[in-house]
Amino acid sequence: MPHVRRPVPRQQTQGYDDAAAYDSGYNTGQVYGAPQRGGPRVPGGSPATAPGPAPDWRRRIKVGSIVLLVAVLGTTIGTYFWADGKMRREVDLAKVIDRPQEGDCTTYLIVGSDSREGMSAEEKKKLHTGSAEGKRTDSMMILAACSSGNTMISLPRDSDVEIPKFVGSESGKTFPAQGRRVKLNAAYAEDGPELLVRTVEHNTGLRIDHYAEIGFAGFANIVDALGGVEMNIEKGFKDKKSGADFQAGKQTLNGEQALAFVRTRYAFAESDLARTKNQQKFLSALASQAATPGTILNPFKLYPTMGAGLDTLVVDKDMSLFDLGEMFFAMKGISGGDGTSMNIPINGSRGGNLVWDKAKVQQLVKQIQNDEKVTVTGN
Numbered sequence: 001m002p003h004v005r006r007p008v009p010r011q012q013t014q015g016y017d018d019a020a021a022y023d024s025g026y027n028t029g030q031v032y033g034a035p036q037r038g039g040p041r042v043p044g045g046s047p048a049t050a051p052g053p054a055p056d057w058r059r060r061i062k063v064g065s066i067v068l069l070v071a072v073l074g075t076t077i078g079t080y081f082w083a084d085g086k087m088r089r090e091v092d093l094a095k096v097i098d099r100p101q102e103g104d105c106t107t108y109l110i111v112g113s114d115s116r117e118g119m120s121a122e123e124k125k126k127l128h129t130g131s132a133e134g135k136r137t138d139s140m141m142i143l144a145a146c147s148s149g150n151t152m153i154s155l156p157r158d159s160d161v162e163i164p165k166f167v168g169s170e171s172g173k174t175f176p177a178q179g180r181r182v183k184l185n186a187a188y189a190e191d192g193p194e195l196l197v198r199t200v201e202h203n204t205g206l207r208i209d210h211y212a213e214i215g216f217a218g219f220a221n222i223v224d225a226l227g228g229v230e231m232n233i234e235k236g237f238k239d240k241k242s243g244a245d246f247q248a249g250k251q252t253l254n255g256e257q258a259l260a261f262v263r264t265r266y267a268f269a270e271s272d273l274a275r276t277k278n279q280q281k282f283l284s285a286l287a288s289q290a291a292t293p294g295t296i297l298n299p300f301k302l303y304p305t306m307g308a309g310l311d312t313l314v315v316d317k318d319m320s321l322f323d324l325g326e327m328f329f330a331m332k333g334i335s336g337g338d339g340t341s342m343n344i345p346i347n348g349s350r351g352g353n354l355v356w357d358k359a360k361v362q363q364l365v366k367q368i369q370n371d372e373k374v375t376v377t378g379n
Contacts, residue, residue, distance in 0.1 A: 083306045083321055084321045086310035086311060088312075089319065090315075091194065091315065092169070092194065093211065093318070094317075095169055095194045096197050096198045096201070097165070098202070103206070103371070104147075105368050105369070105371050106144075106209050107144050107206060107368070108145070108211070109200060109208045110141045110212050111137050111140050111196070111212070112138045112214060112215075112262070112279070113213055113214070114215070137184075137188045137189075140155040140185070141153060141155065141279070141280070142206065143327060144368045147371055148371050148372055149338060149340065149374065150330045150331075150338060151339055151341070151374045152283075152341040153344050153378070154341075154342070154343045154344065156354050157272065158183050158353055158354050159344070159353065159354050160182075160354060160355045161181065161182065161184050161199055161203045162199075162202065163181075163187060163190070164177050164198060164202040165177040169192050169194040169195065170191075181350075182353075203356070204361060205361075206368060206369065212314075212315050212319070213313070217312055218308070218312025219259060221255060221308035221312075222255075222309040223258040225305040225308040226289055229252065229285050229289055230251070230253075231251060231252075232251075233250075237264065237267040239260070239266055241264075242263040245260075253282075258282060262279045273346070273354075276343055283331055284341065285335060287329075290328060291328045291332045345361055346379045
């Protein structure tokens, strides 16, 4: 039978000259030199799967970093608003009259009160707080955060001060000055934080920008939430009233021990002045341990610490969580050598009250107001 020439389908002639398109009779439909549809076949008859593209690790790392950053930012923002909402903004400095001019530094009045608010009878016994009604100031300090260096000044509660003219925080009534001289902690007992700020400003000439107060329970809880605070006690001492019983040397104090440490006064010859030095030393150590990446960046430490203290922390109405953080970092700076801590200069006593050295106090205040390096020394 004569050989018949048949037309070749178009797709089988791609890449060839149409004139050369010739079917030898053995054509299977495969175009030589072109990839086989469905991929190459392997023994067994199934087509082999072509390898996919290599993973783009740069892109994965970039996406993962963005996700992590968003998560951290979300947690940080959430923590900020949670903590900010727990602060008790109860002190209205707008009620304080006849205030000194503002200085170049940010000043805080830090108060430790003997408030037993929320404490059970068992807790009062454990912490040796007694059961007195109301609350009084157990410690008072001015912290000046300055670019020239931070300064912490303890104000002994037995300081001899004058109660000036003031406006009652609750009544709104103006009480004229009567020249009354009292212990400093009497101002707080008479009309609370606003009168205490007014009295401190009147007797020092230094404007107070922010107020922060914490009670017994909150103080002890913060220390325990941090896992204790390490202290180096130079000389051991005991005090039945505060529950203090310390040996000399480096040790970690829990909340109960820390409260006893800062409250002890009867174990020392210069009771109030020695106690204020211990208070400064402990607060600096507390701030140094609290304001670290290990606490701030660790939610398992940050949340318990903030939750333990913020419920009992009373501040002024204008104080933000950022201001509170600056206060802690300023205290930490002092413990790290960036500044100084001191008792307010004393020059004798009057009727058992400690009389301030007016000339030194004026010089100290001027240096703080002008953001100058503090050269004045205290007791």
